[in-house]
Amino acid sequence: MRKSDILIGVIDLLIIFILYYFGLPPINLTSPDFWQFIFIIATIILVSLTIRNGHKLIIGKEFNLKIFKTYKYFFLAFGILALGISIINFASSPLFNAKEYSNRINVDETHEFIEDVEPVDFSKIPLIDKASSQKLGDRKMGEFTSWVSQFYVSDLYTQINYNNKIIRVTPLEYAGLIKYFTNRDEGIKGYISVNSVNGSADLVELEKGMKYMPSAYFFENLERKLRFTYPTTIFDDASFEIDNEGNPYWIIPTIKYKAIGLKKEISGAIIFNPITGESKKYDIKDIPSWVDHVYDANLIIEQIDNWGEYRNGYFNSIFGQKDVINTTEGYNYLVMEDDVYLYTGITSVSSDESNLGFVLVNLRTKETKYYLVPGAEEYSAMASAEGLVQEKDYEASFPLLINLNNKPTYLLSLKDNAGLVKMYAFIDVEDYQKVIVSDASLGIEVAAEKYLGENVTINTDKLMNKKITIKSISSAVIDGNTNYYIVDTDENMYYSSIKTSKNLLPFLKSGDSISISYNEGSVSQIIKIERSGN
Numbered sequence: 431m432r433k434s435d436i437l438i439g440v441i442d443l444l445i446i447f448i449l450y451y452f453g454l455p456p457i458n459l460t461s462p463d464f465w466q467f468i469f470i471i472a473t474i475i476l477v478s479l480t481i482r483n484g485h486k487l488i489i490g491k492e493f494n495l496k497i498f499k500t501y502k503y504f505f506l507a508f509g510i511l512a513l514g515i516s517i518i519n520f521a522s523s524p525l526f527n528a529k530e531y532s533n534r535i536n537v538d539e540t541h542e543f544i545e546d547v548e549p550v551d552f553s554k555i556p557l558i559d560k561a562s563s564q565k566l567g568d569r570k571m572g573e574f575t576s577w578v579s580q581f582y583v584s585d586l587y588t589q590i591n592y593n594n595k596i597i598r599v600t601p602l603e604y605a606g607l608i609k610y611f612t613n614r615d616e617g618i619k620g621y622i623s624v625n626s627v628n629g630s631a632d633l634v635e636l637e638k639g640m641k642y643m644p645s646a647y648f649f650e651n652l653e654r655k656l657r658f659t660y661p662t663t664i665f666d667d668a669s670f671e672i673d674n675e676g677n678p679y680w681i682i683p684t685i686k687y688k689a690i691g692l693k694k695e696i697s698g699a700i701i702f703n704p705i706t707g708e709s710k711k712y713d714i715k716d717i718p719s720w721v722d723h724v725y726d727a728n729l730i731i732e733q734i735d736n737w738g739e740y741r742n743g744y745f746n747s748i749f750g751q752k753d754v755i756n757t758t759e760g761y762n763y764l765v766m767e768d769d770v771y772l773y774t775g776i777t778s779v780s781s782d783e784s785n786l787g788f789v790l791v792n793l794r795t796k797e798t799k800y801y802l803v804p805g806a807e808e809y810s811a812m813a814s815a816e817g818l819v820q821e822k823d824y825e826a827s828f829p830l831l832i833n834l835n836n837k838p839t840y841l842l843s844l845k846d847n848a849g850l851v852k853m854y855a856f857i858d859v860e861d862y863q864k865v866i867v868s869d870a871s872l873g874i875e876v877a878a879e880k881y882l883g884e885n886v887t888i889n890t891d892k893l894m895n896k897k898i899t900i901k902s903i904s905s906a907v908i909d910g911n912t913n914y915y916i917v918d919t920d921e922n923m924y925y926s927s928i929k930t931s932k933n934l935l936p937f938l939k940s941g942d943s944i945s946i947s948y949n950e951g952s953v954s955q956i957i958k959i960e961r962s963g964n
Contacts, residue, residue: 435482442478446471454657456664462691465515472508476501515690522689524736528744534693535733535798537789543801543838546790547766550832550841552874556589556596556626556765557843557851559827563587563598563631565849567622570631577602577633580609583622584644588669589763589770590722592676596626596765601670601678601704603645610647617641617705621670621678629851640678640704644668652680655707656700663711666696669723680704683724684711694732696796699724717794722770725793730772731757734789734798738776754779755786758807760828769794773831775808776800784810785859788831788838803838806862811840814862815855819844824852831859835882843870856881872925875955879927893947897962898922900942914938916956924948926956934959 449470455463479501524531558566564587571583581602589598601621604610617639624631644652656665666683673679680702686695699717702709717724738755739747747754758775765771770793775785787802806814812826822844829840834856844853844867851870854877858864868877898918905914912928914935924946928935938944947958 438478438482442474445474451654454653456657457662458664460687460690461664465690469508472504476504479504519689519692522692524740524744524747526744528740528747531693531736532740534695534736535730535796537734537737537798537800539800539802541799541801543803544833544836546799546801547764547831547833547838549836550834550878552878554594554596554627554765555830555832555841555874556763557830557841557854557874558598558624558626558629559843560587560589560598561827562629562843562845562849562851563624563626566624566629566631567600570622570624570633571602574633577620579605580613581605581618581620584670586670587624588671588723589626589765590671591765591768591770592623592672593674594768598624598626599670599672599678601640601643603643605645607647610645613639614641614646614650618643621672623672634676636678636705638705642680642702642704642707650707652702652704656682656702656709659709660700660711663700665700666726666729668702671720671722673718673720678704681721681723683726694729696725696729719768719794721794723793725791725796727761727772727793730791730793730796730798731761731774734774734776734791739779751779757789758785758809760808762828762830763793764790764831777807801838803859805838805859806840806857808840811857811859811862811865812842814857814865815842815844815867818855818865818867819853822852823847826855829857834878839881871953873949873953873955875949876925876927893957894950895945895947897943897945898924900938900940900944902940903938905936915953923953924956925953926959930956931959934961 449467453467455461455467458464564585567583567587571578582605584600584603587598587600589596599621602618604613604618619636619639620633622631623634641650642652642655646652649655649658652668664685664687666685668680668682671679671681682700682702683696684698684700686697687693696714698711698713699721700709700711701721714724734757742753746752755776756779758777761772761774763770764773772791772793773788775788777785785805785807787800787804789798789800791798808829811829815826816824824844824846827843827845829842832839832841838859840857840859842855842857843851844855846852853867853870854874855865855867856877866877866881868880900916901919902917903914905912914926914928916924918924926935943962945960945962946956948954948956
């Protein structure tokens with residue numbers, strides 16, 4: 431063997447290793463990335479053979495047919511492999527397996543909305559969406575001037591249930607290669623937490639820094655560390671979560687395919703400690719309950735669409751389209767008990783701006799329930815709310831689905847150009863013309879009271895009680911309703927509807943002592959009021 435052939439072989443191996451090091455394909459026959467890598471290797475080998483045999487390609491003035499026969503066999507094998515993959519995937523497609531695709535997700539259609547979804551508790555409503563959370567997180571990061579130049583805030587903002595608090599968490603990341611080298615010994619010692627109910631944001635500092643991150647380099651890069659630890663495993667997108675003690679973890683769902691890259695399913699998850707680099711792989715049934723995001727929202731949407739499209743056969747999904755349904759565009763999250771649920775509407779394939787119902791999907795267990803509640807499609811509801819305040823040019827957030835007074839109701843925020851929540855809107859799911867908007871500064875329960883009138887249900891277990899002395903009292907008429915605004919001698923502010931006590935509120939004056947029951951807030955809502963003896 432010539433020295434040049436050995437050199438070319440070493441260069442080939444080096445190129446293949448570099449491609450593997452940066453591409454990180456799984457060594458798994460069902461992965462499309464693996465076969466793409468194989469075809470790239472084959473191309474490298476072909477180019478290498480051409481370079482090695484360049485002096486043999488032409489003898490005199492004629493082509494060397496023996497050499498070209500070698501290339502013929504190479505291309506033949508290449509073509510057979512590509513054809514084989516195409517045939518396998520075609521045989522495994524929905525055309526021949528419609529029922530199997532329809533059964534990718536088990537949809538329970540036997541439940542009632544008002545039985546499964548508890549009446550809304552406004553102290554646990556995630557009114558702060560991802561876009562607003564990002565602004566709040568960036569603002570909080572700006573307070574730490576020594577960190578801003580070294581790190582940036584990731585845009586992940588995973589919504590989780592953390593010890594019965596609804597929050598979004600996202601890590602900090604290295605701000606480039608140089609910042610990685612200057613900080614890698616200590617790692618990234620913090621993550622951002624944003625409360626999805628009240629919008630409070632914190633930068634949580636860690637005793638030990640996170641070293642294995644997407645923005646890290648070499649073998650501290652998260653994806654590279656995972657690939658060299660689990661070379662045959664196919665990974666889905668990682669999510670960032672914290673356990674019940676506030677310790678950070680990466681949650682990496684593992685994937686299995688049918689044929690080559692078809693009928694994607696989650697087989698389990700890897701829980702990865704970014705501080706130590708330790709990890710553990712779990713089967714889907716054994717994943718700890720503190721983990722909230724195992725199933726990606728887009729995968730769930732895809733599987734629900736398959737269920738709605740193919741349940742009466744493949745050809746029916748194209749031609750007759752009897753009972754063919756799809757998810758609506760967009761989705762949101764609900765938090766119930768200890769889990770996070772995906773919510774999205776279900777509409778007919780004709781997309782007639784109305785929903786047939788909606789689904790709730792547990793993102794840890796994939797338990798899926800379909801509720802037959804005909805009503806407004808989400809974007810129609812958003813347009814209806816925006817139309818009431820069109821002169822303000824506010825933008826509606828994607829609705830939250832809540833149980834308000836035992837009726838499915840859309841709750842959404844209206845935000846200004848800076849992304850700040852200015853108003854709340856309640857919309858009847860079954861009739862999107864029934865909609866009210868209310869100033870966000872007055873609180874969410876004022877908006878609910880306005881929507882329901884006197885039928886709003888207040889959770890009296892959460893009320894606070896005390897005696898106050900009035901420093902000042904004033905009134906204002908809003909949308910035909912009289913509201914009273916009180917400042918006590920401790921400079922605390924309160925408001926109350928005339929409906930709270932129409933026989934007392936109009937006669938109160940500065941210096942009066944009263945006993946109140948109220949929901950605490952920046953401007954607290956008085957639910958019950960009576961005169962207090964001295």
